[in-house]
Amino acid sequence: MPLLKFLLAAFVLVFIAPVALSAVLYLSQNRGDWRSADRSSTGLLPPASGQADAVVRIFSARTVSWRGIVATHSWIVIKEPGARAYQRFDYTAWGQPIWVDRFVPDGRWFGSRPDIVFAADGAAAERMIPRIRDTIRGYRYANPGDYAAWPGPNSNTFVAAVMSAVPEMRASLPATAIGKDFPYDGRWAGLTPSRTGFRLNLGGYLGLTLGWVEGLEVNILGAVAGLDFRRPAVKLPALGRFGV
16 A cells, blocks of 8 residues: 555656646746737748758747647757758648648747757768658558647657657657657557667557667657656656756
8 A cells, every 4th residue: 555655656746747737837827819829930040041051940839729738749850962942741630630831830839939859060961851851751640630639640749750750860859749659650568769769658548668768768658758868858748858
């Protein structure tokens, strides 16, 4: 019984309390109507016309409406060398799920400012772009109706699949990226996207990840808590990462 009480207290502290705190923070903000929310550029990307090199970026921002309490939306931006414009890829619930250039490349996601999850420029980015395009073209959940906000496949599942195809990114989506652990390749056990560890998951509902890049992550019903060893930090559901 003492062990059971300890586990219950740990679950409340690590999983329930962060969600409750995030809900309080959300309710304290005057976010307005999401349909008229700001989607303008944040200035995180320089003008494409002045950037001769190849570019790869992965962004993540709090998602729309109340879902932003617990979840973030991720997307991919690329630009070939010499190209005069960026190209942005989102995976959404609306119509054909893979959307291309429907939003500003570095724009706010319905009012929420994005964070840069990964950035590469020049020759490194140029080597990644063909695999990124191939993964997007061959994505297995690309048909209308495939999208599922929970447990996936959603925008974070889509981006995680691309990151798995380009393991040298050596980056991990945030703990708030619900859906990143959905089995985008149909396998419930295998290497982490960075190829630096191993993960087990039960259809995105439950899972365990251990890797040098991803750290230690426990997934319970899509909520992720864990530790980052490479850049010491704590990962909490709804709140995200706290550390170096």
